[in-house]
Amino acid sequence: MxxxxxxxxxxxxxxxxxxxxxxxxxxxxxxxxxxxxxxxxxxxxxxxxxxxxxxxxxxxxxxxxxxxxxxxxxxxxxxxxxxxxxxxxxxxxxxLEIGDSGRVKEGQLFAFTGYPIGMVLGLYPVTHRSIISAISPNAIPVIASRQLNVKMIKKLATPYEVFQLDATAYPGNSGSPLYDIDSGKVVGIINKVFVQGSKENALSNPSGISYAIPSEHIKQLLNQKSIQ
Structure with a gap:
């Protein structure tokens, strides 16, 4: 594969x-x-x-x-x-073929491939395996109002589900495909910085948990295909 x-x-x-x-x-x-x-x-x-x-x-x-x-x-x-x-x-x-992210279940095993530390080691993509640890909103309520910011308030108003992974992704992995190991169909796209900042805003020491945006949003963007 x-x-x-x-x-x-x-x-x-x-x-x-x-x-x-x-x-x-x-x-x-x-x-x-x-x-x-x-x-x-x-x-x-x-x-x-x-x-x-x-x-x-x-x-x-x-x-x-x-x-x-x-x-x-x-x-x-x-x-x-x-x-x-x-x-x-x-x-x-x-x-790569875009799969149906709506069929993804917690506990399923997938893989993602990308450049975790950029091109430092040359153009050799690195692959990690990971299970879906949880499917949860991209933003969670914070403990205290002082932890809120404009971006967090917006996400709390219009949350959407993301995949939480048990494998460690690095900033260079942002944009890597999350795919079915058998079929190769893409069910998500790794997002290390954007989502982590939303979900772990309340933590003084982020956990290192990784996230992926479901592929249904890739399909929607392809259909719209315009600068917004």
Whole structure:
């Protein structure tokens, strides 16, 4: 199954001709739909590009024992569910199939593949196995009002369910696919920073628990396909 998954996984970042290094890693993404669409987290591509110095979004991957880079444009974003779609200007990659996240149950075993510490160890995606520890709202009530902030209040008003995982994901894993080990169908997308900040806002020492956004929101964004 990994032979089918890995070719779709990319490192997401930016490239700028005058910068040293030219390439900067921001997170993980993976190909969907026609293979030219790359899904990742909105916070991964949230930085403002330095247009004056020709900075562009790009994806990086290893194929045929060589490292490749493709320029991409940001074409859709969903801030509420922290999702974004990049479209490759040229070329395409093997796409992963989006599964039905509504069928996911607690205790089921899945896997996720991405770049936990960026491109430090080269473009070699790392895979972890994990069970669904819980399915719960993306924000939980805080103990005291002083712990509230604007983002937390908004999430408490319009919560949605996320998958809690028993495996440790790192910031570089943001945007990694969570998929069925047998079929390879994607049921979620790893979100290390955005959701953890919501659910663990009340903790002085975050637990290191990882989360994933259900894939139903990826399908919705593909159907909308517009900058919001």
């Amino acid at each position: 990994l032979q089918r998954i890995k070719p779709a996984i990319v490192a997401v970042g930016t490239v700028m001709p005058t910068r040293n290094p030219r390439a900067v890693f921001l997170g993980t993404g993976f190909a969907i739909a026609d293979g030219r669409q790359i899904i990742t987290n909105a916070h991964v591509v949230g930085k403002e590009l330095d247009a004056a110095h020709l900075e562009q979004f790009a994806v990086f991957f290893r194929q045929d024992e060589r490292e490749h880079m493709l320029i991409a444009d940001l074409t859709a974003i969903d801030q509420e569910h922290d999702l974004a779609i990049l479209r490759l200007q040229d070329g395409k990659l093997p796409a």
